[in-house]
Amino acid sequence: MTTIGAVEAGGTKFVLALADAEGAILEQTRIETRAPAATFAEMTAWFEAAAARHGPIGAFGIGSFGPIGIDPARPDYATFTTTPKPGWSGASIIEALARFEVPLALDTDVNAAALGEWLAGAGQGRGSLAYTTIGTGVGTGVLKDGAVLAGWSHYESGHLVVRRDPARDPFAGVCPFHGDCLEGLASGPAIEARWGRDLSSASPDQIALIADYAAQLAAALVLLHRPERMIFGGGVVKAPGLIEQVRLLTREKLAGYIAEWDEDLSHRIVPPMLGDKAGITGAIEMGRRALVTFQGDQP
């Protein structure tokens, strides 16, 4: 039986899965993210052993942390670029898997999670979908009819400039590039740096402030992508009351201009359904598609 190898590569752990051709998981594990060479060696050894048990791997799907090149036509493909993670700039995850000599599909972790939620979670059946995570970083994947949208490379919604009222929020932001862009103001590290703790026990005013920044992204996504639905996930979004505030503030900011977003937004702005499984679900689907495309190319 041909199997699919799937990787969700994160900054602290790698989730590895082997699935059958229909996408059902046969076996799964997680390994700690250490230096690239050690992590990659452990990863390939696991896949070799799992393939020996279940059947040869026909394709890989990989959802990875970044920034990472995702355009196969460009020289930085599959290579970590400006990541602050020590040792990882220049590392290539697919070089490590090259020995399997099978097709590989690579995308960002957030795009993989978006695909997972579209396939089997809160975005199921949506013609257009934006999936945003607000945690250590901020990222957004946008899908159109189940295909991940990207231009030259993946989107970088975390660095969107938002309005900050210095009287309400004197915090200058933590983004090393932009200071008070969205990620600089509303990511987990920004919240820690501003208040000395995470958002789980925050005051209503603190929740409202972070929700305001998230809603500014939501409004921008409505205007520049017109999704049917938006999923907001990540550690920051789990704070009590936050997503409800994002709904109210997004509607308020759009101010009636976009009819479909001028109503109770409980059905339009939703939390993820798959939780930690979204990324690996999407990675498996990427692998399945790579296998189908590859088989379609054969004479």
Added chain:
Amino acid sequence: MTTIGAVEAGGTKFVLALADAEGAILEQTRIETRAPAATFAEMTAWFEAAAARHGPIGAFGIGSFGPIGIDPARPDYATFTTTPKPGWSGASIIEALARFEVPLALDTDVNAAALGEWLAGAGQGRGSLAYTTIGTGVGTGVLKDGAVLAGWSHYESGHLVVRRDPARDPFAGVCPFHGDCLEGLASGPAIEARWGRDLSSASPDQIALIADYAAQLAAALVLLHRPERMIFGGGVVKAPGLIEQVRLLTREKLAGYIAEWDEDLSHRIVPPMLGDKAGITGAIEMGRRALVTFQGDQP
């Protein structure tokens, strides 16, 4: 010979063209935009006469002012929605052309112009392209491999929230929905309302202010669409020195985070090449595609 009918529907004039199956214009005219019934009657009469001279029309392509429904699956398809233009809310441009009983393709004027520039102008051969017009309104069309991107409906970049420094720009904006969104601050009417004249004889400070707002959109488009190239057109962008300022300020705002945009942006942010012809060129292409799709559907 089967011909293509093309319409560029604007708030002050309609451009009508008849083209051959390769897209070459056989005949063209422009009519004044009056009330819908009178405008539509003149339009259909012209197409009937032109078709009698050159050959029956096989498909129509229409690029229209808006807001207008562009999703054939929705009840507001081809219908003007919240337009402030008297008499036009609820008018349907394709109802008027239904008597020809041929396939029609409808999109916004800015998406048609984007397509025209991609096909034959400043966006030729670009895998990803964003075309923005800043004039009476502000709008953006984004193309991926020559296909217009849209979600539930067309994008509404004009209503993006931008940062406004009240000390530098105390003007509260003219947008009836949002006040000081991009369109409320940087559109032609906003400039007229703020300074009592258009931008053609503006001071360097005035140019720099409007360029700053345009650059905020440009940076947001880079982050949320990652286009290879951006075209900026429309009356406001013709002001001397404006596009040069937009280039400098876009790079400054992105602050080195996106490598491809951290260089001289003369090749990335460009004016349109087709001028007034972009919209009708795109509309003809839409009609050609509708004809091919329709013929492909025939047994």
